[in-house]
Amino acid sequence: MSDKLLDVKNLTIHYITEDGTVKAVNGVDIELKKGETLGLVGETGAGKTTTALGIMRLVPNPPGKILSGEIYFEGNDILKISEADMRKIRGNKISMIFQDPMTSLNPVMTVGEQIAEVIEIHEGLNKKDAIEKAKKMLELVGIPGARHVDYPHQFSGGMKQRVVIAIALACNPQLLIADEPTTALDVTIQAQVLDMMKKLKEEFETAMILITHDLGVVAEVCDKVAIMYAGEVIESASIEDLFNNPKHPYTIGLFGSIPNLEEEVERLNPIKGLMPDPTNLPSGCPFHPRCPKATELCKTQVPKNTDLGNGHKVRCLIYEGLVEA
């Protein structure tokens, strides 16, 4: 068996709505080894959350539909297994921290009960033992175990976020998908939470997909990066290769827009123009209307995924030798 934990091939997910078909995810490939962390980066609307929901098999249907692809987890295609088997994997082997996690806590349950609930279900412990383990999980994310009797409203934003992480880690998943886990937090707390996630990942060898629009976060935590644009991974590489040697004009544009320390910028707004409307994607390369290098050919020819070696892949006609760099 290979050391691949997750192997997503050609995943395509569309939302079929009255206003048209939203082509959210269009042939995404993702590979992850045990213990590895991938940063999934892209502007709002690039298809990051939909990709994650696809891996969890939680795409709302309708309007969402997984049109094609394979998602191998530990060698089995989880798109082919029963919902009952998927439920055993979800929250047990694969766990997800949702975007806007603050709302995923139950206001009328103590945080200890909420963590213990996961442990009871997945490890079959009795309530008392589960609470004991819940206390340990709280300590692990830097909250005194004695506070297990408190309710979510008694915690600060950063602490609530850490509780959510404790819940996601309570079953000791092999894969943790964290969808913008720190976006709602202020910068100092954000750094603390990221630092903690990094330590936990090292301690438990949890593989992680960290979804973010912040390249700074990626540099800090991830082993490799996939850059998404209009539902496609347009470039993927190790951290070193991507930061030292970005290839896709879009990625290069992203780096060009990294603010210097004096400026404070909340959101990526990299390159002139907007993300294309996913109900009406451009022909050829979806980035061509914004691309400084675009030629006539880019308007019609769909770029292939070119392997530059060392796991560095890019979708751009320049690297097929068809367009001048």
Ligand SMILES: Nc1ncnc2c1ncn2[C@@H]1O[C@H](COP(=O)(O)OP(=O)(O)O)[C@@H](O)[C@H]1O
């Ligand atoms: N339930 C839904 N119904 C219709 N369109 C959706 C739904 N969820 C997401 N979308 C659309 O799919 C596209 C990708 O969204 P999403 O995966 O949330 O991107 P990201 O997480 O990168 O911001 C967007 O155009 C979004 O509006």
Ligand SMILES: [Mg+2]
């Ligand atoms: Mg999202």
